[in-house]
Amino acid sequence: MNSKVASESKTVLTDLVLPPDTNFHGTMFGGNVMANADKVASIAAMRHARATVVTASSDSMDFIAPIHTGEAICIEAYVTYARRTSMEVYVKVEAENLITGEKRLTATAYMTFVALDNMGKPTAVPKLIPETEEEKWQYEGAEQRFSIRKRRTDERKKRQAQKEKQ
Numbered sequence: 092m093n094s095k096v097a098s099e100s101k102t103v104l105t106d107l108v109l110p111p112d113t114n115f116h117g118t119m120f121g122g123n124v125m126a127n128a129d130k131v132a133s134i135a136a137m138r139h140a141r142a143t144v145v146t147a148s149s150d151s152m153d154f155i156a157p158i159h160t161g162e163a164i165c166i167e168a169y170v171t172y173a174r175r176t177s178m179e180v181y182v183k184v185e186a187e188n189l190i191t192g193e194k195r196l197t198a199t200a201y202m203t204f205v206a207l208d209n210m211g212k213p214t215a216v217p218k219l220i221p222e223t224e225e226e227k228w229q230y231e232g233a234e235q236r237f238s239i240r241k242r243r244t245d246e247r248k249k250r251q252a253q254k255e256k257q
């Protein structure tokens with residue numbers, strides 16, 4: 092299967108944060124941030140795979156700073172690593188003060204998507220070629236993040252199997 096460069100998957104969304112998107116503090120609901128991040132990241136994964144995808148997991152999403160009503164939410168995502176059928180996607184969420192132009196980092200996450208074929212079964216995706224320094228740094232860290240994720244998944248499967256035996 093062909094290889095693809097990371098920049099081919101890059102996906103960006105900018106939206107205005109309005110009162111219905113926000114909570115009692117006048118800042119954007121964390122759940123809304125996560126839903127938007129999932130949407131942008133899934134587009135990045137589909138651009139890489141050129142297939143439909145499902146979200147398999149999301150590593151912890153760190154909420155670093157709030158996004159206020161009237162600011163823009165800017166989300167950027169790209170594929171950082173491709174395994175056989177799964178892809179790791181890095182998502183970065185920033186807030187932009189539209190008057191001053193100041194941008195702040197507000198959240199980051201690594202999400203994993205699995206490409207599916209027409210039968211809904213996992214299907215192979217192209218390998219990833221990192222080009223920029225940041226892409227190479229992300230690519231090199233992916234193996235370690237994968238092993239942490241795998242340990243978590245294996246432990247869950249083991250506990251589940253033990254429960255089913257009881």
Ligand SMILES: CCCCCCCCCCCCCCCC(=O)SCCNC(=O)CCNC(=O)[C@H](O)C(C)(C)COP(=O)(O)OP(=O)(O)OC[C@H]1O[C@@H](n2cnc3c(N)ncnc32)[C@H](O)[C@@H]1OP(=O)(O)O
Pocket residue numbers: 133143144145146147148173174175176177178203205213240244
């Ligand atoms: C005009 C018409 C156009 C039509 C065009 C329509 C386009 C419309 C597209 C919509 C797209 C929107 C995107 C929304 C995204 C959701 O909202 S999806 C909804 C939420 N997610 C789900 O419901 C997923 C539920 N989970 C599952 O279905 C299964 O667990 C999975 C993820 C398919 C994996 O199944 P499995 O049996 O474990 O498969 P298995 O073969 O063991 O593993 C497959 C791969 O998954 C990986 N994996 C499995 N579990 C995990 C895990 N927990 N963490 C990380 N990786 C994992 C494995 O490592 C493996 O990776 P590779 O080594 O192959 O690279």
